Amino acid sequence: MYFIGGVVGNVLFILLANPLSVGIGASGAIFALGGALAILVPKLPVFIFFIPIPTPLWVAIVVFLLLSFIPGIAIAWQAHLGGLVLGLMAGYYFRRKKAYF
Numbered sequence: 001m002y003f004i005g006g007v008v009g010n011v012l013f014i015l016l017a018n019p020l021s022v023g024i025g026a027s028g029a030i031f032a033l034g035g036a037l038a039i040l041v042p043k044l045p046v047f048i049f050f051i052p053i054p055t056p057l058w059v060a061i062v063v064f065l066l067l068s069f070i071p072g073i074a075i076a077w078q079a080h081l082g083g084l085v086l087g088l089m090a091g092y093y094f095r096r097k098k099a100y101f
Contacts, residue, residue: 001090005083011052012082023076028083033088034061039095 009028045054068077
């Protein structure tokens, strides 16, 4: 999941970003893991660094995805979105097959 999420995120970045853009990192892979877990265990409590109370995992994923679209705060929204979509699809597949336990 991690590796394929990183590959899909990078491919989407290459296809959608400005041709002169440079991207580095593993955020697409992290979003893939988060997307899969958000489908499999959406109420899993996690801490977001600026919110001092536990929030459901799906809320954390939405918050970080929205932050990706704010200019000047984050870059490579294409990679984030690509990894997330792959993770959501994989999570849905694993949930239907009950293949995660």
